[in-house]
Amino acid sequence: xxxxxxxxxxxxxxHRQILTVFSGLLMAMLLAALDGTIVATAxxxxxxxxGGLGQLAWVVTAYLLAQTIVTPLYGKLGDLYGRKIILQTxxxxxxxxxxxxxxxxxxxxxxxxxxxxxxxxxGLLVTAQxxxxxxxxxxxRGRYQxxxxxxxxxxxxxxxxxxxxxxxxxxxxxxxYINLPLGVLALGVIAITLPARPDRVKRAIDYVGAALLAVTxxxxxxxTDLGGTTYPWGSPLMITLAVTxxxxxxxxxxxxxxxxxxxxxxxxxxxxxxxxxxxxxxxVGVAMFGSVTYLPLFLQIVTGASPTGSGLRMxxxxxxxxxxxxxxxxxxxxxxxxxxxxxxxxxxxxxxLLLLSRMDATTTVLRAxxxxxxxxxxxxxxxxVLVIAVQNEVDxxxxxxxxxxxxxxxxxxxxxxxxxxxAIFAAGLERNLRKMLPGxxxxxxxxxxxxxxxxxxxxxxxLRAVYIDAFTSSLRVVFLTASAIAVxxxxxxxxxxxxxxxxxxxxxxxxxxxxx
Numbered sequence: 001x002x003x004x005x006x007x008x009x010x011x012x013x014x015h016r017q018i019l020t021v022f023s024g025l026l027m028a029m030l031l032a033a034l035d036g037t038i039v040a041t042a043x044x045x046x047x048x049x050x051g052g053l054g055q056l057a058w059v060v061t062a063y064l065l066a067q068t069i070v071t072p073l074y075g076k077l078g079d080l081y082g083r084k085i086i087l088q089t090x091x092x093x094x095x096x097x098x099x100x101x102x103x104x105x106x107x108x109x110x111x112x113x114x115x116x117x118x119x120x121x122x123g124l125l126v127t128a129q130x131x132x133x134x135x136x137x138x139x140x141r142g143r144y145q146x147x148x149x150x151x152x153x154x155x156x157x158x159x160x161x162x163x164x165x166x167x168x169x170x171x172x173x174x175x176x177y178i179n180l181p182l183g184v185l186a187l188g189v190i191a192i193t194l195p196a197r198p199d200r201v202k203r204a205i206d207y208v209g210a211a212l213l214a215v216t217x218x219x220x221x222x223x224t225d226l227g228g229t230t231y232p233w234g235s236p237l238m239i240t241l242a243v244t245x246x247x248x249x250x251x252x253x254x255x256x257x258x259x260x261x262x263x264x265x266x267x268x269x270x271x272x273x274x275x276x277x278x279x280x281x282x283x284v285g286v287a288m289f290g291s292v293t294y295l296p297l298f299l300q301i302v303t304g305a306s307p308t309g310s311g312l313r314m315x316x317x318x319x320x321x322x323x324x325x326x327x328x329x330x331x332x333x334x335x336x337x338x339x340x341x342x343x344x345x346x347x348x349x350x351x352x353l354l355l356l357s358r359m360d361a362t363t364t365v366l367r368a369x370x371x372x373x374x375x376x377x378x379x380x381x382x383x384x385v386l387v388i389a390v391q392n393e394v395d396x397x398x399x400x401x402x403x404x405x406x407x408x409x410x411x412x413x414x415x416x417x418x419x420x421x422x423a424i425f426a427a428g429l430e431r432n433l434r435k436m437l438p439g440x441x442x443x444x445x446x447x448x449x450x451x452x453x454x455x456x457x458x459x460x461x462x463l464r465a466v467y468i469d470a471f472t473s474s475l476r477v478v479f480l481t482a483s484a485i486a487v488x489x490x491x492x493x494x495x496x497x498x499x500x501x502x503x504x505x506x507x508x509x510x511x512x513x514x515x516x
Contacts, residue, residue, distance in 0.1 A: 028183060033125075042167040063115065073214075074127055075262060075402075078127050094183060101113040108496075129148060133399045141388055149383050156292070156314075158319075209256050216245055220245055220412060222421035276492055284383065285414040286417035288290065317376035318376060320374065349491055382493075425474050429470055433467070434471065
């Protein structure tokens with residue numbers, strides 16, 4: 001074993017220095033988290049200026065695709081060469097992509113530059129969390145990771161609100177320009193305060209494994225993002241993507257089992273904590289991203305809220321995530337135990353989804369807010385706690401790839417969840433409308449999924465009531481299915497072993513491969 005792998009930088013930093021470094025990490029994390037949500041509200045305006053309505057979905061897909069592909073790569077490169085230079089590189093790429101997005105003159109340029117942004121954004125998410133693992137022992141890590149979890153909660157609501165504000169008050173290009181001063185400040189803080197790894201040992205990079213993993217992840221994201229919407233599930237393109245994913249995954253597993261420095265070491269999956277945690281994270285991603293996508297739709301279609309208003313009404317969910325994410329982090333650092341939080345969190349999350357499944361046209365704003373707050377309270381106890389559990393378990397040399405593994409599976413779960421629930425909702429809405437309106441939905445929409453809040457408002461009151469009833473009935477199935485998936489996650493969290501949190505960053509290498 002290379003002893004330099006077990007030489008973290010924690011002992012070199014005072015508490016004040018750690019807080020200073022963490023402020024830079026927080027800005028980097030906020031940049032990446034916001035950019036996943038801030039663009040959505042500006043898309044109609046962007047299309048109005050640049051054109052390219054048929055390419056609209058790719059503005060979001062390009063970022064998600066690039067981010068997902070590089071997530072495991074950044075984790076491994078950070079383990080090999082040190083987190084500082086990798087994080088600085090990721091911020092630099094992200095800022096370059098942001099500046100280019102802001103000066104885009106066509107939809108094609110914007111899509112390309114969004115992909116560049118995603119190449120940096122994936123590194124911000126993973127490396128920032130791994131740096132905390134470098135400088136803070138697991139026993140004290142909860143309070144920091146808890147704040148990271150709160151950042152995700154804030155960004156899920158603040159992103160659409162800021163996007164709407166910049167689009168209406170300034171210009172949609174400021175959605176990207178705002179990243180530049182924040183990113184430069186984060187870059188400066190990290191450059192000054194975060195120590196670099198002293199060793200400069202040349203190591204082999206698993207280029208073949210990285211390429212095969214990129215193909216696998218690209219196929220998964222494209223299959224789930226485009227299937228059932230842009231292309232039918234049984235179309236030749238979807239079938240080709242599915243076959244490509246299977247073949248690339250088989251080849252990747254073969255290469256990784258023989259690589260000297262694998263991108264995703266297969267030995268990690270022999271560790272029960274790692275395996276159960278990443279699978280639990282994927283299930284949480286399915287339930288969370290897949291269901292939360294439809295909350296703004298409910299608020300806009302059923303309650304008549306504006307896009308900005310629907311974002312404001314989701315603040316209780318954000319507040320719930322903020323409270324439990326920070327509180328659970330503080331309690332983990334105080335108690336030195338973490339297992340109870342994902343168990344409790346998935347249980348509360350299941351309850352929240354069940355409550356949301358009961359919403360209909362008669363649901364008051366207060367009742368909807370309380371139900372969303374319950375879901376947020378559950379989510380805040382799960383996501384970042386899983387990162388703590390994994391980082392506490394693995395050897396220091398695998399800190400980056402283990403952290404990226406949790407993030408990667410959550411991203412994949414979210415992508416699957418969005419596609420899965422989208423298919424359930426579309427099929428349910430079409431079926432309900434056929435049953436309630438044998439002649440089909442009229443009023444200029446063409447079909448159920450194509451109707452907008454504006455068109456709905458212009459419909460005859462009786463027809464509008466029928467549509468809303470069909471909509472809420474279909475949405476009920478989505479939340480019920482999500483709650484059933486959350487129950488599976490609840491069962492899995494009981495399998496996470498309870499390990500006392502260590503007081504130092506390094507962990508004995510004998511932990512790797514343990515199965516109990």
